[in-house]
Amino acid sequence: MKAVAVTPKQANTVRLVEMDKPKVSDIPNGRGVLVEVLRVGACGTDREINNGEYGIAPEGFDFLVLGHENLGRVVETGENVKEFQKGDFVVASVRRPGHSIYDLIGEQDMTTDDDYFERGISRLHGYMAEFYVESADWLVKIPPAILEIAVLLEPLSIIEKGISQAFEIQERMKIWRPKTAAVFGTGTVGLLTSLAFRLRGFEVHAFGKDKREGYFNADLLEEIGATYDSTMEISVADSVKKYGEYDAIFECTGYSPIAFQAMEALNQNGVLILSSVTGGDRKTEVPADKINQQFVLGNRLMFGTVNANREHFEMGVKDLALSEAMYQGWLKKMLTHKVEGLENFGKVFDILNNAAANKAIKVYFEVNKI
Ligand code: BGC
Secondary structure, three states: OEEEEEOOOOOOOOEEEEOOOOOHHHOHHHOEEEEEEEEEEEOHHHHHHHOOOOOEOOOOOOOEEOOOEEEEEEEEEOOOOOOOOOOOEEEEOOEEOOOOHHHHOOOHHHOOOOOOEEEOOEEEOOOOEOEEEEEHHHEEEOOHHHHHHHHHHHHHHHHHHHHHHHHHHHHHOOOOOOOEEEEEOOOHHHHHHHHHHHHOOOEEEEEEOOOOOOOHHHHHHHHOOOEEEEOOOOOHHHHHHHHOOEEEEEEOOOOOHHHHHHHOOEEEEEEEEEOOOOOOOOOOOOOHHHHHHHHHHOOOEEEEOOOOOHHHHHHHHHHHHHHHHHOOOOHHHHOOEEEEOHHHHHHHHHHHHOOOOOOOOOEEEEOOOO
């Protein structure tokens, strides 16, 4: 079968490779599910891996099959799989258990291992292939009504984890009724985060680099009742003068200095969620005393979040359905660029590398028709 792969740590090596079709019996204990891949999304992480900045090949291979945002159809199940049947639609999660105690209880998204296993990213092949096989434990069933947008479930799962953990951590107070949220970053993750906060009734203020004029992502934000401002036109500090301090802030720009500006925009008892995987070595000067004092005197909180476990995917399924109920057709507008066939990987990476010029939000392969 065909797959799209790179040589990790070397720039621009994305190519088509030929691999054996996986078998249900590759997974122990009769728990294997063979899945025909329908759609695979491409994101900044795939771009960074193809730039040679990130990614590790599986043991015994000198290449890594890319792809972690996925949607597929079950074609065969092992004898101990009761929860899926041929024809079911599924999305697979990304991280697989390593060795820490969290990994052993299905919370590998909270692993304390330094060497983690992520399909399409680190030490495991991904889903940019015609088929994959996986244990039923790591698959989530997709209701037919949300199939068209289900390739957005994996990025949404990251947000579901961040927001649900924020609420869990905020149980440090007897009562926390947040009203406003700021979202820094207005790409796929920023848009999905703004949506997730709107679905929870927040007043949402989103910030990106692009000017408002002619920026499609800003149109989308306004459609769901969020505001959009360009950080080129208003500073984070001035945004606070305009909207007040934020009860919750979600940072997903990929630009780390913003995290420190966000720290200064947080309300008392508020929570700042950091989700950008920033691979560089950027430095910035910060008003350290002021930020530190504000955090102490205002009981403010900041935490980092990565990846997602199966509950977060399940929460995401519900939010995809709720979004269709509240803002019908909105998520589909995020699927701006469909590329048919794995052999057209060059097109996907061209769009990904020039996302702004292409006005691309989500670019994805259609490997097989739904
Ligand atoms: C993926 C996550 C992954 C993270 C770090 C993101 O692009 O969506 O599943 O944990 O990269 O590798």
